[in-house]
Amino acid sequence: MMAIARAGQRIEGCGNFCHIGRRRNQPMATMNVSLPDPMRDFVQNRIDSGQYASASDYVRDLIRRDQSETEDEQRWLRELDASIELGLEDEKAGRLYDLGEVCAEIRAEIEGMAGEQPLQ
Known part of the structure; x- marks a missing residue:
């Protein structure tokens, strides 16, 4: 069952709040997107499961995630x-250390703490 609601309305079975629609005073543009059938079916399954209110809601969520990434x-x-x-x-400024020397110091410290044979 697909739920349809206006912006900001609560949808039963959708948790405490669903973000549907747009923010106030934010103009909306229309885009047409062509998808192969398997992708269209995937999006429709997400809508039918109640995870999204519409294909537009799904695409907006993907764009928000991409923007965040x-x-x-x-x-x-x-x-x-x-x-x-x-x-x-x-x-x-001359604040560099030789990696070989640093590693040798660390190995010596570890070997001293462990009381074991030298690490190889």
Whole structure:
């Protein structure tokens, strides 16, 4: 059974609240999307199960998720750039360590704590 409701209305069997429709004063545009039959059937099954009110609701949710993932990726790239910049600043200031020496020190510390034979 497919439930149809107006924006902001509660739908029985849909939990505490369903986000349906649009935000106030937000203009809506219309788009036509062509899908192969298996994809159309998948979307219709999501609607019939009550997870979405309409195909438009489903597509809006996918777009919101994609927007969020894109924002997360952009934030991660900005943080990576900042980390690289910090590393370059450390290099210019002479705050670098030889990886081999650091690993040797860590191995020696672990071996000392464990009282075992040298790690190989």
